[in-house]
Each structure stands twice: as structure tokens, then as C-alpha cells.
Amino acid sequence: MTYSIFKQAAAVALAGATALGPMPALSKEKIKVGIVTFLSGPAAGPFGVPGHQGAELVIEAINAGSLPAPYDTPGFAGAKLTPIFVDEAGGNTKQVAEYRNLVQKQGVDAVIGYISSGSCLSVAPVAEELETLTIIAVCGSPRLFEEGPKTHVFRTTGHAVGDGVAAALYVRDQLGAENYTGINQNYAWGQDSYKFFDLAMKTINPDSEASGNPQFPKLFAGQFGTEISTLSLDKAPLVHSSFWDGDMEAFVLQAGVRGFFQQKTFISTLGASAVDRLGKRFPEGVVMGTRGEYGLLVRDMDTPLNRWFVDHYKEEFGDYPLGPSYQYAQSLLALKIAMDKAAEEAGTFPTQAQIEAQLKGLEWDSFGGRISMSLGDGHQAVHPVGYGITGWDKDRGEPVATDVKFYPADCIMPPEGQTGLDWLEAGMPGATC
Known part of the structure; x- marks a missing residue:
């Protein structure tokens, strides 16, 4: 089984708690994150591709440390993010299989995405089973957290x-x-x-x-x-x-x-x-x-983050950012903020549990206004x-x-x-x- 860096960090921390001598340093050069969005089919043009573009733009900027302050430190807790883009088209059964592949075979550290409500409701139980940090970017069904609490699943946008x-x-x-x-x-x-x-x-x-x-x-x-x-x-x-x-x-x-x-x-x-x-x-x-x-x-809207996002998106892709562009971008920004906070508090590269603790109840200024994770026991955003x-x-x-x-x-x-x-x-x- 392939292990994510987050889970390696947890294993190292556990070993360090019982071993004699110093805890070994953990590499924090890069993390892998699955980014799931529609890349084909009727939802790709109006939703999936803009979401993909918003994710690309923000990943590149965070890796380079070129976002406006206060988010201008390079990387996710210092690590560069390598995205693995996955097509959401094909139905719920396919998405569950793709999710398992991302986690169990490709060893991603987290998964971000899902536009369709069917997709997010299908993968959420699998995320809990596999104990993998998953940030839902768009899916609008209120059932995601109404049908039971979640430990590893978060949603950084509101619902229907x-x-x-x-x-x-x-x-x-x-x-x-x-x-x-x-x-x-x-x-x-x-x-x-x-x-x-x-x-x-x-x-x-x-x-x-x-x-x-x-x-x-x-x-x-x-x-x-x-x-x-x-x-x-x-x-x-x-x-x-x-x-x-x-x-x-x-x-x-x-x-x-x-x-x-x-x-x-x-x-x-x-x-x-x-x-x-x-x-x-x-x-x-x-x-x-x-x-x-x-x-x-x-x-x-003339805020530094919105102005940066609109101007750089239009320069890069020739169009204005659409709703999904913002939603994927703000999910990635939430991950960066939580990882940075967790690393600062821990004094080392954070474990998944430490990152999840920072995501829970997080409030942050995003590209399109202020987001607050105040519902779903701190896992559901409102705005x-x-x-x-x-x-x-x-x-x-x-x-x-x-x-x-x-x-x-x-x-x-x-x-x-x-x-x-x-x-x-x-x-x-x-x-x-």
C-alpha cells in the first residue's frame, strides 16, 4: 500500500513518542493531491474546466509564494503541491473506483473536488473508510453533513x-x-x-x-x-x-x-x-x-485577493473566472492555511490529524469574501x-x-x-x- 506524506508523518510521530533518541526528520518537499472535476461531457465547459483552471492558477501561485499577503509564503507548510487531475465524468461507481485508486495506489495526501452531488455523496463514506482528508469544492447537496458527522470530509462552499x-x-x-x-x-x-x-x-x-x-x-x-x-x-x-x-x-x-x-x-x-x-x-x-x-x-469588487484572482485568471486563460473557478481556488487556499497553521503549531511538518484540526471551524478571507466553517461540527462552510x-x-x-x-x-x-x-x-x- 502507498502511504501519503501525512500518514508517514503520523507514523513517525507515533514512533518518536516511544523510541529512544531524536525523531527522524520528515521530508516536506512536496505533497500529492487528487483534484477531481469534470474534464469531459456536458458539465466540463461551464463547470469542470473553469474549476480545473482555478485550481491550476492557485496551485502555481501558492507553490511560488506569489499570492497576495497574508498568503504569500511559498507552499503548503513549505511543501510544493503536485496535482493529479481526475475526470469526474462517468458516474458515481466510477468516481468511487477513481477515489480508491488515488488513495490506495497513487498515495495522494488529500483529495479536493466534486461538482456533482451524486459524486460527493458517493465518495464521502469511502473517504471516511480510508481515513483520507477530502475537501469538497462545489457539490451543493445539504445531505453531505445532514446524514451523519464526518471526520475527514470538509466542504468549503455553502449548499442548496x-x-x-x-x-x-x-x-x-x-x-x-x-x-x-x-x-x-x-x-x-x-x-x-x-x-x-x-x-x-x-x-x-x-x-x-x-x-x-x-x-x-x-x-x-x-x-x-x-x-x-x-x-x-x-x-x-x-x-x-x-x-x-x-x-x-x-x-x-x-x-x-x-x-x-x-x-x-x-x-x-x-x-x-x-x-x-x-x-x-x-x-x-x-x-x-x-x-x-x-x-x-x-x-x-476591489479587494486585493479578488483583484489578483480576476486579473491573473484573465491573463492566463483569456476569460473571467466563473463560480467553480473560485470554489476550487478557495478549497486549495483553505488547505494551505490549515497546513501552515498546523505546521506552525506543531513545529514540524503536520500530520493529517493536525491539519484536520485546523480546518475544523476555520475562518478565512478568500478570493470571493470571507468563508466560515461553522456548520457540520466545523466541517461545513457558510458565506x-x-x-x-x-x-x-x-x-x-x-x-x-x-x-x-x-x-x-x-x-x-x-x-x-x-x-x-x-x-x-x-x-x-x-x-x-
């Missing part, structure tokens, strides 16, 4: 409950009470996303009513003519969607030629990647969300979630967002120890909005 609540608040603040329906992919992610929005609307906008006919096409359907016709005939003026991947772009193009976006107010929780990829073909007036302070909504309205800046020749508003974590996320569904069904008790 915050998306739905922030969307309902934006409807109240910017659109007024409107009747609504939805189009969401027909699997757990899409069904849960609409359910969370629906329950939040019932509490936040009690004068609104849900249509009895929301649409749930299959994942990666690609063709939405029937659903567009049904939604166009529905009297509800507001349409909610958690579409992601290529389905979002296909829907926008097919609905646009039929005048759909002139008839309906479309509110998208995860479709911001399509705004840049489609450019002028993306309709103006769409209510667009981002799960965190990043992407389209913060393109001009603001924002929405704005899409437009086109003729002078800059690029998409923009107007009327941007962010909602704080203590307003949109359930409290510790309560599931998102129970909290929403109870009317969001304790929410500070």
Missing part, C-alpha cells in the same frame, strides 16, 4: 438551502410577491432545489402561490421544447431553475428564440457560467445567483449568497449584473444541528435577515 432562501429574499426585495413555477432537472439535486425555494417562498413571500405544474426534465436532456411550451402557457410570471452544466445553455438558447424571457421572469440559482459563455446571446433581465461572493456579481440582474455593457463589450444584493449566512442557512428541510418547514426560526 442558501441558494433557495436567498432567491426567495431577492424576489421579495426586488420583484415583489409573484406566483411562481420552475424547471429543474429530474434527480435529487433539481427536486431538492425547487423544494427549498418553494418552502422559502411560503415563509418569505406568503402572498405568492406555486403553480401546480413545475417541470422536471431528465438530467442532460438537451432538448426542452415541450417544457418551454408548458411554462409559457403557465400563468405564473416567475420561473425558478437550478439548471447547471450544458442544460442551462441549451435551455437559454431554445427559450430565447421563442421570446420566453420577454414573457417570464427567470431566476437562476446556478447558471452564471452561461452568462459569459453565451455572451450577447444570453438574455438581459434574468435574475442570476452565485453561491458566494464571486463570478459575475463581484467582477469589480453570503447573492443575486443580480443580467445586462450587457456596450462600452466594455461584456455582460454585467445590476441590482446586486448579497444575503448573510445567518439569514439563509439553517442553524447547527437542524436539517435544511426541517428548518424551512418550521418557517426558518432564528434567521437574522
Whole structure:
């Protein structure tokens, strides 16, 4: 079996506790980390490749010590990170096999990634079984920590409950009470996303009513003519969607030629990647969300970290960073911060347990605002979630967002120890909005 440097460090520390004489020095020249993201298939272009690029950019900068202060020390506890990129395409069974290969055969020190909720829910039990530090970068299912505590799994981004609540608040603040329906992919992610929005609307906008006919096409359907016709005939003026991947772009193009976006107010929780990829073909007036302070909504946010990230990403790849770019970048930054803190406290290269202790409850300023690991017994991140309205800046020749508003974590996320569904069904008790 191949052992990671973290586990070697733990073994050396254990030996040093019982052996006579000094504990041997442990090499800290490099660590290996598996980075899992969609590199092929319909999710690669809008999600996987931007995530890969965000990871590449930040790994190179951390290895070189070229991030803005206070993160300008080289390496991860001084070690350079060697990434092993893995394609998330292929389904949950394949991802479990790939995960085992990364840990048991390639000896990675940690695994970072997973966009699909199916992927992250499948590999999390394996991460616990193999006792391997795993940082989930994107996956939005609240079930990850609601179904039981984790020791080795962390998630550095929020989840779908915050998306739905922030969307309902934006409807109240910017659109007024409107009747609504939805189009969401027909699997757990899409069904849960609409359910969370629906329950939040019932509490936040009690004068609104849900249509009895929301649409749930299959994942990666690609063709939405029937659903567009049904939604166009529905009297509800507001349409909610958690579409992601290529389905979002296909829907926008097919609905646009039929005048759909002139008839309906479309509110998208995860479709911001399509705004840049489609450019002028993306309709103006769409209510667009981002799960965190990043992407389209913060393109001009003038903090040193955001400015560095936007400028260097655009210089390197020719495009603006998208949501997944930020999410993978902030996962890697969290690993660096935890490793640096653990090494400073231990006075030597840290063990995995020491790193996990630093990740638990960690708060840090990331490329897109402040992140706090305050749920899931310190394993689940919270942060603001924002929405704005899409437009086109003729002078800059690029998409923009107007009327941007962010909602704080203590307003949109359930409290510790309560599931998102129970909290929403109870009317969001304790929410500070």
C-alpha cells in the first residue's frame, strides 16, 4: 500500500513518542493531491474546466509564494503541491473506483473536488473508510453533513438551502410577491432545489402561490421544447431553475428564440457560467445567483485577493473566472492555511490529524469574501449568497449584473444541528435577515 506524506508523518510521530533518541526528520518537499472535476461531457465547459483552471492558477501561485499577503509564503507548510487531475465524468461507481485508486495506489495526501452531488455523496463514506482528508469544492447537496458527522470530509462552499432562501429574499426585495413555477432537472439535486425555494417562498413571500405544474426534465436532456411550451402557457410570471452544466445553455438558447424571457421572469440559482459563455446571446433581465461572493456579481469588487484572482485568471486563460473557478481556488487556499497553521503549531511538518484540526471551524478571507466553517461540527462552510440582474455593457463589450444584493449566512442557512428541510418547514426560526 502507498502511504501519503501525512500518514508517514503520523507514523513517525507515533514512533518518536516511544523510541529512544531524536525523531527522524520528515521530508516536506512536496505533497500529492487528487483534484477531481469534470474534464469531459456536458458539465466540463461551464463547470469542470473553469474549476480545473482555478485550481491550476492557485496551485502555481501558492507553490511560488506569489499570492497576495497574508498568503504569500511559498507552499503548503513549505511543501510544493503536485496535482493529479481526475475526470469526474462517468458516474458515481466510477468516481468511487477513481477515489480508491488515488488513495490506495497513487498515495495522494488529500483529495479536493466534486461538482456533482451524486459524486460527493458517493465518495464521502469511502473517504471516511480510508481515513483520507477530502475537501469538497462545489457539490451543493445539504445531505453531505445532514446524514451523519464526518471526520475527514470538509466542504468549503455553502449548499442548496442558501441558494433557495436567498432567491426567495431577492424576489421579495426586488420583484415583489409573484406566483411562481420552475424547471429543474429530474434527480435529487433539481427536486431538492425547487423544494427549498418553494418552502422559502411560503415563509418569505406568503402572498405568492406555486403553480401546480413545475417541470422536471431528465438530467442532460438537451432538448426542452415541450417544457418551454408548458411554462409559457403557465400563468405564473416567475420561473425558478437550478439548471447547471450544458442544460442551462441549451435551455437559454431554445427559450430565447421563442421570446420566453420577454414573457417570464427567470431566476437562476446556478447558471452564471452561461452568462459569459453565451455572451450577447444570453438574455438581459434574468435574475442570476452565485453561491458566494464571486463570478459575475463581484467582477469589480476591489479587494486585493479578488483583484489578483480576476486579473491573473484573465491573463492566463483569456476569460473571467466563473463560480467553480473560485470554489476550487478557495478549497486549495483553505488547505494551505490549515497546513501552515498546523505546521506552525506543531513545529514540524503536520500530520493529517493536525491539519484536520485546523480546518475544523476555520475562518478565512478568500478570493470571493470571507468563508466560515461553522456548520457540520466545523466541517461545513457558510458565506453570503447573492443575486443580480443580467445586462450587457456596450462600452466594455461584456455582460454585467445590476441590482446586486448579497444575503448573510445567518439569514439563509439553517442553524447547527437542524436539517435544511426541517428548518424551512418550521418557517426558518432564528434567521437574522
